[in-house]
Amino acid sequence: MEKAKELVTKETAPRSVPLWDVDSWFNESLLRPFASVGFPRVKSFLAEDIVPSMDVFEEGDDLVVKAELPGIKKEDIDIRLTDGLIIISGEKKKEDEVKRKDYYKWERSYGSFCRSFDLPAEIQRDKVKSTFKDGVLEIRMPKSKEAIRKEVKVRVE
Numbered sequence: 001m002e003k004a005k006e007l008v009t010k011e012t013a014p015r016s017v018p019l020w021d022v023d024s025w026f027n028e029s030l031l032r033p034f035a036s037v038g039f040p041r042v043k044s045f046l047a048e049d050i051v052p053s054m055d056v057f058e059e060g061d062d063l064v065v066k067a068e069l070p071g072i073k074k075e076d077i078d079i080r081l082t083d084g085l086i087i088i089s090g091e092k093k094k095e096d097e098v099k100r101k102d103y104y105k106w107e108r109s110y111g112s113f114c115r116s117f118d119l120p121a122e123i124q125r126d127k128v129k130s131t132f133k134d135g136v137l138e139i140r141m142p143k144s145k146e147a148i149r150k151e152v153k154v155r156v157e
Helices: 020-037 040-046 145-150
Strands: 053-061 060-068 077-082 085-100 104-117 129-133 136-142
Touching: 040 145, 077 136, 085 145, 104 145
Parallel strands: none
Antiparallel strands: 053 060, 060 136, 077 085, 085 104, 129 136
């Protein structure tokens, strides 16, 4: 079997969320310093950030994306392909309600993510398949015949 090759070393900046950088700057500049000093409300707010680990690699004639998405339901995952770009987004929703005779607790936590990567080759969009099992999303995208043929071996002199 052919060894998988890593294809992406840098993630593409989100294109459809213009306030993403402002939000990120706000969290890093204003909230993180307080979280390290021990303000529990800030810590719990920051703990809801979801940044799933993702691998993008080439395996045979396929481009493959694997993402770790624990606690997220497959109905809450959105995958889009546009102009050489793959966008994966999702939302984690958790509600915990406990009712007892002299005790009531209702906790809700939500978090969302959006990650995007430039695809290094043309793909056959109609043959893209995804599976979600045990919190791991796998997307397999067969490269187009043209992309496979475009690969050229260059001789070193």
